[in-house]
Amino acid sequence: MTGNGTAAKGDLTAGMPATADGVEDELGGEVNTRMCIVSRQTFEPEALIRFVGAPDGSVVPDFRRRLPGRGAHVEARREAVDLAVKRKLFGRALKSDVKAAETLGAEVDELLRRSALGFFGLARKAGEFVTGAAKVDIAIRTGRAIAVVHATDAAADGIRKLDNARTAAVALGDADPIPVFRSFTSDEMGLAFGGENVIHAAVLAGDAGAALLKRLEALSTYRGPRTQANSPQAPEPTDREIARKTNSDHPQADGPGMDGGCGVEPAQEAEV
Numbered sequence: 211m212t213g214n215g216t217a218a219k220g221d222l223t224a225g226m227p228a229t230a231d232g233v234e235d236e237l238g239g240e241v242n243t244r245m246c247i248v249s250r251q252t253f254e255p256e257a258l259i260r261f262v263g264a265p266d267g268s269v270v271p272d273f274r275r276r277l278p279g280r281g282a283h284v285e286a287r288r289e290a291v292d293l294a295v296k297r298k299l300f301g302r303a304l305k306s307d308v309k310a311a312e313t314l315g316a317e318v319d320e321l322l323r324r325s326a327l328g329f330f331g332l333a334r335k336a337g338e339f340v341t342g343a344a345k346v347d348i349a350i351r352t353g354r355a356i357a358v359v360h361a362t363d364a365a366a367d368g369i370r371k372l373d374n375a376r377t378a379a380v381a382l383g384d385a386d387p388i389p390v391f392r393s394f395t396s397d398e399m400g401l402a403f404g405g406e407n408v409i410h411a412a413v414l415a416g417d418a419g420a421a422l423l424k425r426l427e428a429l430s431t432y433r434g435p436r437t438q439a440n441s442p443q444a445p446e447p448t449d450r451e452i453a454r455k456t457n458s459d460h461p462q463a464d465g466p467g468m469d470g471g472c473g474v475e476p477a478q479e480a481e482v
Contacts, residue, residue: 338419
């Protein structure tokens with residue numbers, strides 16, 4: 211970071227957000243929420259991505275919420291980030307002559323993707339990540355799995371068999387329902403394990419497994435249904451549709467102290 215309080219790109223990390231400091235409400239209690247500059251709705255910090263201005267005038271994500279200076283918060287969804295860029299909301303929220311690159315949404319996706327893939331190896335070293343259909347099946351049926359990961363190019367038959375295992379384990383009371391993720395190709399997962407062929411995997415309970423699950427959830431939430439919506443059979447949603455969906459999903463009232471209609475409270479912007 212630089213001496214004038216702006217963020218340097220080299221300071222960025224792809225880790226998950228740390229808990230942000232709250233602000234005091236009128237009764238002296240802590241309100242640990244922020245406002246999205248797109249929807250102007252209030253969210254918990256974990257549901258938002260903080261952005262700051264870099265010395266070169268670009269806008270960069272601050273996942274850990276540790277970089278100094280004024281911050282702008284956007285709901286952690288690709289649609290919301292793309293809309294903030296298109297509407298040029300960052301300059302207004304940051305009160306600075308910054309320009310967000312048109313590729314910002316894709317850059318955030320890549321940081322979240324790399325973060326999740328990086329934790330594959332860490333979880334495996336901790337014994338909390340197994341690969342191979344047979345081992346995944348056992349982890350599911352014994353209730354040890356907290357999530358299942360399929361490669362995007364996995365065969366439908368293999369996915370069906372493991373889906374049946376999940377259904378049977380829940381029906382028998384041997385396991386709780388667990389999420390399933392299809393965020394990476396087999397090549398991407400294989401590279402995370404040094405060239406090993408990985409099609410099916412299971413995340414197991416434990417500290418490392420829980421950390422990996424958070425990153426898988428963050429990437430999945432960020433991408434949302436947009437990848438399916440962009441298929442040739444379905445047109446890409448318009449800005450109006452995205453904004454309508456954002457507001458309908460989160461119908462909270464606008465909070466007090468809104469700064470010029472940009473969706474950021476002054477007390478929240480002056481983060482140091």
